[in-house]
Amino acid sequence: MLDSITFQLVAIVMLGIVSQWIAWRFKLPAIVIMSLVGLIVGPLLHLFNPEESFGELFNPIISLAVAIILFEGSLSLDIREIKGFRRSIFRISTVGSLITWITGSLAAHFLAGISLDVSFIIGGLFIVTGPTVIMPLLRQAKLKERPATILKWEGIVVDPFGALVALFAMEAVLWANKMITGTSLLMFFGASVLTAIIGIGAGYLLGRLLEHGYIPEFLKSPIVLVSVLLVFVLSDGIMHETGLLAVTAMGIVMANMHLTSFRDLLHFKENISVLMISSIFIMLTASLSNNTLMDILNWRMLIFVLAMLFIVRPLSIWLSTIGVGLTKQERTLIGWIAPRGIVALTVSGFFAGRLSEAGFQDADIITALTLALVFATVLAHGFSISWLARKLGLQATEETGVMIVGGSPFSAIFAEAIQSYNKPVLIIDRSWGALSQARQLGIKTEVGDILSEHTEYHVDLTPYEILIAATEEDSYNALICQRFVPELGRENIFQTPIHTGDPSDYSKSIGGKALFDQDNDIHTLNRYIDEGYMIRKTQLTEQYTLGDFLEDDSHKTIPLFAVDKDNNLVFLSNAKKRAFEPGTTIVSLTSPTRKMEKALEKASNVDIPTKD
CATH class of the missing domain: 3.40.50.720 (NAD(P)-binding Rossmann-like Domain)
Incomplete structure (x- = not known):
């Protein structure tokens, strides 16, 4: 049964979703759980290897999934969202990316011992962060609006940009080594512009069709999904990896057309994206070989990863954000958070294969180096983002x-x-x-x-x-x-x-x-306030339970919510069916007469001393 492709496909989806649930239940980074699960079922236990099982379908499945994920992420890039900090995003995406490219290439050459040609390509590839890892971290950390928005925009915009930079670097290296002509280099720029135009045109045309009712409601989401895949395939056919640019441009155009049916599309794409991210991470990590995992432990690789974490990223952010109005705390947080994800892993395989065919001896190390950086950043940033945001006062x-x-x-x-x-x-x-x-x-x-x-x-x-x-x-x-x-x-x-x-x-x-009992609608509750009802807090004990509280002149007391010993709120949609431990506080709306009765009762139990 384990050899069945159908079983493996279902198992991958199930493991991905279960990993997401475990991460939600125990408040852990979802990317970390998915990566560990993939390693366990793949290279550690050898239960299955998706790359071997799916054969030639493996890379197309990954590529199409990445296209959908990028499109879904770009649908959230509404220009109105960044009115106050466009300069920050622009500088980080341009100047910051250039600094990361240069310093990352130098680190790969001098620290990892890779040739300068291959390092030049790796430096471009490692510009990417990406929505596959950024978005789950942002949901987990609950950052304040400005740092959260900057990280989101950077991750989505730089993803296709980084792939194109690496592609340009490879074309430039091949041209410098006289393996291709200058015409091929010009074709790269032409293909990039053409695919961007295709994405913009497709997004605008599809948006107009949706808005003017040429597509019925029940077909909107399916047609959008098919259109995204078609644009990606056509653009990628013009030049490899330019499809990512096309679908990102398509999503940004549609996001800024302010379509009336936009929210329904966004919810559909979010659900698809969660499914894709969960499955793809399992597929990629389960397909790793033991040799690749051993290569990660090379000391030169570890030094390179540390340099990327503690030198390259912070330096690029601090230099690129000079004078844009970000606080030191915001620059520190953004300078630390840069996890790499699916795009880096998938694109690295393409570059490794292409450079190996061209005769570059150290091309094989690209996959292991990418994997080391992905795992290190996912673990380091996944477990530290909430803590650091809290320390810097940037957690909402x-x-x-x-x-x-x-x-x-x-x-x-x-x-x-x-x-x-x-x-x-x-x-x-x-x-x-x-x-x-x-x-x-x-x-x-x-x-x-x-x-x-x-x-x-x-x-x-x-x-x-x-x-x-x-x-x-x-x-x-x-x-x-x-x-x-x-x-x-x-x-x-x-x-x-x-x-x-x-x-x-x-x-x-x-x-x-x-909330509350059916008789206590908002009109009734407001009338009670006019009559002088007030808030009362009652702590439950082993002797005084919720049942006692509800029976205690209930017609004059309306339970609102409970607060347990850990300060968690529980709203009482049906108080009579709930059970609370001693120490829980019940907050209720109490009539003024009941409050007075309680005060008189308490006073009557006090012994008043008399004079001899």
Whole structure:
């Protein structure tokens, strides 16, 4: 069964997704888990070798997957996102890349002992970072907006640029050694320009077809996917590796056309990209030979990798970002984070084969050197990015933030109660006046429509992993919840109970999980606030359980959320079905009469001393 190609293909996909789940469950870098799993099933246990099993299909599968990943990444490159730091991204992608190319080539020659010709090519290849490794790290680290955006743009833009630089370097080396003519070198530049035009033209044409209704909804995502693959294959047929440039240009053009169906396309491509990244990393690492792994342990390679980590990358960032307005902390973080990924691994195989055919003796070492840098950067940056961001004050938050949509008296005191446990809280509403009480209580507020593009690009939503829709419009709440399901997950999205109509009118797949009891909709809760209801915190003990709390004059107390001993929030969508350990605090909305009764009860139990 292990020899079956069908079984191996399914096993690879399954192992990739399981690796992603393990990384999510234990808060570990996903790239690290996928790489280790691939090494275990491949060169360590020899369960299967995808490169041998798939034969001639192996490289095309990898190439097509990389094309989809790059296109999906470039779809997120909206120019509006970088309004305040375009200079930083431009300088890092140009001047920084040039410095990395030169210093990386020198390090490969003098430290790894590779010939100057081959080092010149390797230096160009190692410019790339890439979305396959950057995007998972950014999701893990929760960086502040500016460093996160700069790293994302650099990774996606430089990926095809680095491959082209390495391709140019190889053509230049072959020309200098009189293995090709000057005409071939000119053809390289012509092919690069032509494929970029193909990508731009295809992206614009496809965007217009989508926007004007020439493609039905059910065919939009499939046609976009097929178009990406077609553009990649045609461009790569003109000149190897230029297909990456074409699909990146195609994605950037479509991202900046502001298509009405853009979000649906983006969600589809994100799902495909996760599947591709998971599978490709397993395939690449499982196909490695023991000899290649042994080559990595060469001391000269290790010195080269250390130089790339601690000298080449920081130097390129610090020099290229002089005078662009970045803080020392931001330059330090960006100067450390530069993990290499799938593109570097796949492209290195092409260059190794081409240079070996041309007679360069040390071409075989390119794959091992690339693998060493990929593993080292993935491990070093994967385990350090969150720690370093926290130390430099560039992490948006360590705590789970809560975003409440809908300003009201109840939302204000609800947010204040959450914030009292050091949780980031944001209230968004379309009305400035609706947020007045929240502002008075020191709650962070934003005026705007959560569903508008303006809010998306001007409000940093990174710290907020939980969303509560609490406007007075039931249908609007449901729409908000449905919009954020792909980003936050259904388990992190709540809405106040339906106020008008029958709750069964709303499908379980529409809207978020209902907070509180059905009778306590936002209108009722706001009325309670007007009547003087207030926040009460009750700690559970072994003697006083949740059941006791719920039975204790429940008609005057509304449980809102719980906070366990580790300061984790648990929203009470159905309090009666939950069990909490002693030490958990229940935060509730309590009537003023109940508060007074508790105070009188407490006072009656106090012995008042009398005078003799």
